[in-house]
Amino acid sequence: MTGHVFHPGHEELHGVTVVVEGNAGLTYVGRYHEQTPRGVLLHDVAVHDAGSSDHSVPSWLRRLAKFGIQIDRKSAVVPLEELIRVVRLTDLLETLP
Amino acid sequence: MPYDERIVAPMRDELTRLGVKELTTIAEVDGVLGDPHGTQLVFVNSVCGCAAGSARPGLALALQNGVRPQEVYTVFAGQDTEATARARSYFAEYQPSSPSIALFRDGEVVHFVHRYQIEGRSPQAIAAELSAAFERHCGA
Numbered sequence: 001m002t003g004h005v006f007h008p009g010h011e012e013l014h015g016v017t018v019v020v021e022g023n024a025g026l027t028y029v030g031r032y033h034e035q036t037p038r039g040v041l042l043h044d045v046a047v048h049d050a051g052s053s054d055h056s057v058p059s060w061l062r063r064l065a066k067f068g069i070q071i072d073r074k075s076a077v078v079p080l081e082e083l084i085r086v087v088r089l090t091d092l093l094e095t096l097p
Numbered sequence: 098m099p100y101d102e103r104i105v106a107p108m109r110d111e112l113t114r115l116g117v118k119e120l121t122t123i124a125e126v127d128g129v130l131g132d133p134h135g136t137q138l139v140f141v142n143s144v145c146g147c148a149a150g151s152a153r154p155g156l157a158l159a160l161q162n163g164v165r166p167q168e169v170y171t172v173f174a175g176q177d178t179e180a181t182a183r184a185r186s187y188f189a190e191y192q193p194s195s196p197s198i199a200l201f202r203d204g205e206v207v208h209f210v211h212r213y214q215i216e217g218r219s220p221q222a223i224a225a226e227l228s229a230a231f232e233r234h235c236g237a
Binding site for chain 1: 145146147190191192193194197209211212213214216217
């Protein structure tokens with residue numbers, strides 16, 4: 001990473017594809033827009049539901065890394081109370097087994 | 098809705114002045130990708146900041162490499178929509194994003210760079226990745 005702000009005038013992650021881990025069994029991958037008191041707003045979002053998916057999160061992420069992000073929702077707000085962490089997709093992929 | 102062509106023209110020129118051939122119609126796309134041979138690169142151009150700051154200059158650096166694809170093309174997402182959709186049909190297993198880069202060898206995608214792999218990376222980092230792919234797939 002270059003360390004520079006990708007879109008000046010916005011948060012550092014604005015416009016960057018991130019993984020948002022939630023505490024309700026949902027994992028989101030999308031382009032970070034902003035964090036507000038309502039939550040984290042993402043655009044062009046893929047969602048993994050641990051309760052219904054046949055694939056583990058790492059397996060889902062590996063496929064997504066190779067073939068791209070299959071958009072489930074044009075946008076999503078992840079409520080702050082559900083938020084575990086936000087991490088760049090590229091950074092998280094480096095940690096996968 | 099497409100941007101004003103006066104805004105977009107410099108973004109096209111940044112590639113065409115490198116010798117990258119622009120494909121603006123379905124017929125042009127089919128004319129080259131429908132006849133797969135050797136190594137071909139397709140750069141999906143975009144008005145977004147990571148195209149300007151990373152992807153286009155990264156491609157420019159990579160094309161200075163001695164080993165490079167035999168043919169290099171570009172389509173412009175959001176501008177030449179039919180040509181872009183047609184080009185994407187040749188790498189349909191990959192989800193659309195822009196900018197993005199597909200490298201073909203004899204019609205098969207052998208390397209793909211998604212937008213998420215471009216965001217926030219330096220042109221040098223993009224060029225290094227592309228150059229490695231060129232060395233691997235475009236050599237003798």
